[in-house]
Amino acid sequence: MNTLVEHYLLQLQTFLPAKQRDDITAELRESIRSSVEERERELGRPLTDDELNSILQGFGHPMLVAGRYLPMQHLIGQEVFPLYWYALQAVLIVIAVVGGSLAGVALLTEPRAAQAATQVVARFLWIALEAAAIVTLVFAILEQAKARFTFLEKFDVRNVNAGIWGVRAAPLSPIPRADTLFEIATVVLLLLWWLDWVVFTNQLRGVELRLSSDIDPFFYPVLALCIVDLARLGVDLARPYRTRPRVALRLVLNIAWLALFVVVFRTDGLIEIAANLRADDGAAVLRTAELVFRGALFVLALVSAALVATDIVRLVRR
Amino acid sequence: MPSELIDKLRLELRRGSLTIAVLAQLRSEHYGYTLRKALAELGLEIDEGTLYPLLRRLESQGLLTSEWREEDKREKRFYRLSTEGRAILKQLLEEWRALNGALDNIV
Numbered sequence: 567m568n569t570l571v572e573h574y575l576l577q578l579q580t581f582l583p584a585k586q587r588d589d590i591t592a593e594l595r596e597s598i599r600s601s602v603e604e605r606e607r608e609l610g611r612p613l614t615d616d617e618l619n620s621i622l623q624g625f626g627h628p629m630l631v632a633g634r635y636l637p638m639q640h641l642i643g644q645e646v647f648p649l650y651w652y653a654l655q656a657v658l659i660v661i662a663v664v665g666g667s668l669a670g671v672a673l674l675t676e677p678r679a680a681q682a683a684t685q686v687v688a689r690f691l692w693i694a695l696e697a698a699a700i701v702t703l704v705f706a707i708l709e710q711a712k713a714r715f716t717f718l719e720k721f722d723v724r725n726v727n728a729g730i731w732g733v734r735a736a737p738l739s740p741i742p743r744a745d746t747l748f749e750i751a752t753v754v755l756l757l758l759w760w761l762d763w764v765v766f767t768n769q770l771r772g773v774e775l776r777l778s779s780d781i782d783p784f785f786y787p788v789l790a791l792c793i794v795d796l797a798r799l800g801v802d803l804a805r806p807y808r809t810r811p812r813v814a815l816r817l818v819l820n821i822a823w824l825a826l827f828v829v830v831f832r833t834d835g836l837i838e839i840a841a842n843l844r845a846d847d848g849a850a851v852l853r854t855a856e857l858v859f860r861g862a863l864f865v866l867a868l869v870s871a872a873l874v875a876t877d878i879v880r881l882v883r884r
Numbered sequence: 885m886p887s888e889l890i891d892k893l894r895l896e897l898r899r900g901s902l903t904i905a906v907l908a909q910l911r912s913e914h915y916g917y918t919l920r921k922a923l924a925e926l927g928l929e930i931d932e933g934t935l936y937p938l939l940r941r942l943e944s945q946g947l948l949t950s951e952w953r954e955e956d957k958r959e960k961r962f963y964r965l966s967t968e969g970r971a972i973l974k975q976l977l978e979e980w981r982a983l984n985g986a987l988d989n990i991v
Contacts, residue, residue: 625931635936
């Protein structure tokens with residue numbers, strides 16, 4: 567047979583699954599041969615290379631033709647895709663919050679602030695890429711295993727409307743899941759830091775700093791607020807709509823956070839020097855650290871105040 | 885963009901119809917080349933790159949049976965509708981007629 571056809575089939579074979587390679591090639595060879603013979607009968611002469619090429623082009627690029635024989639035509643199908651998409655969003659939001667917080671800390675405390683913050687951002691971009699690849703791989707495996715998410719099929723709208731802990735209330739508006747995930751990531755990070763399970767850098771210009779014992783009275787209030795807030799956010803995730811009782815609960819919590827930030831802001835001597843590695847301008851460094859800490863508290867208080875105002879508007883508005 | 889969109893929509897529209905056409909045409913035995921010719925003569929053009937993988941998929945789903953046989957001194961793979969394929973085709977045709985009727989009423 568013509569060498570052009572054999573070249574085409576040879577290329578096709580390089581993409582075909584080994585088990586079916588010979589069988590598929592034999593069938594396509596026969597089909598090409600029939601097409602060529604028919605065209606030659608019509609023209610009454612052998613085909614030129616151009617004419618043969620045109621017939622082969624009609625069959626399609628070898629890679630595309632071979633691709634259609636693959637048992638797997640897509641990585642993640644339309645049934646699994648929504649779950650994959652929300653899982654990916656959740657993972658990336660958590661990484662963004664953690665990375666953003668660490669970059670912020672680096673910006674405020676490291677001697678070469680911009681360089682340190684850029685390094686943190688670059689590291690977290692790689693982490694985000696790796697996480698996205700892992701999530702994609704997991705869902706591709708689930709797709710191939712033809713996993714069925716029965717909880718999606720068993721969806722019953724009466725459950726959503728059944729109320730929470732016996733409290734039934736009319737929904738006011740939806741809560742975007744991305745907002746809830748962002749809040750959960752932030753509170754979890756705060757909680758881990760508060761419990762000393764995650765340690766940010768505590769050195770500023772060679773001076774090692776720590777929170778003084780004056781912070782101790784705030785330990786349990788912050789812990790309690792974090793836990794209650796996480797429980798509330800968990801409910802938001804399961805039932806993503808606002809109701810008056812839930813807006814009222816968030817209002818109370820945000821007032822508590824606001825009060826806490828104000829009280830902490832007004833407390834002196836919350837940071838102390840643990841070790842002065844350079845033994846020089848310790849007092850100046852302490853003043854800077856206090857200033858940064860108070861600045862952060864001021865911003866947090868402003869955010870809490872804004873949330874309190876938003877919740878009041880939501881409750882007052884009909 | 886509009887021509888790309890119409891191509892995409894046409895592809896979606898054809899995808900299911902091609903399966904029905906191939907199954908219906910294989911109520912009598914064909915090999916790939918004659919099947920393609922028969923469909924084209926009846927007004928349905930289908931390129932080889934689409935037809936042959938579709939035949940394999942339908943066979944792996946149990947809707948077609950196939951065998952290599954010599955004809956005109958050449959080995960060819962002949963396809964035919966299986967018993968299961970016949971039952972599925974009947975259901976698909978009912979579905980298609982209902983859909984067609986509904987669409988006629990709508991447009």
